[in-house]
Amino acid sequence: MNLELNVNGEPRPLDVDPWRRLLDVLREDLGLTGSKEGCGEGECGACSVLLDGEPVNSCLLPVGAVEGRAVRTVEDLASADALHPVQRALVDLAGTQCGICTPGIAVTAAWILETHPEADRAQVRTLLAGNLCRCTGYQLVVDAVMAALEAQR
Numbered sequence: 001m002n003l004e005l006n007v008n009g010e011p012r013p014l015d016v017d018p019w020r021r022l023l024d025v026l027r028e029d030l031g032l033t034g035s036k037e038g039c040g041e042g043e044c045g046a047c048s049v050l051l052d053g054e055p056v057n058s059c060l061l062p063v064g065a066v067e068g069r070a071v072r073t074v075e076d077l078a079s080a081d082a083l084h085p086v087q088r089a090l091v092d093l094a095g096t097q098c099g100i101c102t103p104g105i106a107v108t109a110a111w112i113l114e115t116h117p118e119a120d121r122a123q124v125r126t127l128l129a130g131n132l133c134r135c136t137g138y139q140l141v142v143d144a145v146m147a148a149l150e151a152q153r
């Protein structure tokens, strides 16, 4: 089936089975391998992307359901010469270890910076609840998001 996605601000025409997972189409057809598969069941958030500006699990979405909607992936966070502030903070404050969860956390954290600029630590924890991490214990992730939030205030 021919359909057109809008990914990271670009029209991306595709000829795909509309029931394939958005995660697979992003990674396999469009070469956007930043989004990761953890659980494949909507539990871990490693596959998080923004859909019309809101975080979603791309492992749960058939690609046909996102036609005409805006998909933003982790590849769109950094500019050509600089990481997104929350990516920079995750690196600087050691909020990433094995890295499997990191793209999804970065996507959700960038959304937090945009939509909840006054969030406190407890709110950041709640907003990140859909992004699981087996390595960091979350303290350093939350430290990084708080540092990015405070830097933009």
Ligand code: FES
Residues within 6 Å of the ligand: 036, 037, 038, 039, 040, 041, 042, 043, 044, 045, 046, 047, 048, 057, 058, 059, 060
């Ligand atoms: S891989 Fe999508 S939520 Fe875990």
Ligand code: FES
Residues within 6 Å of the ligand: 095, 096, 097, 098, 099, 100, 101, 102, 132, 133, 134, 135, 136
């Ligand atoms: S850094 Fe390994 S799962 Fe989060």
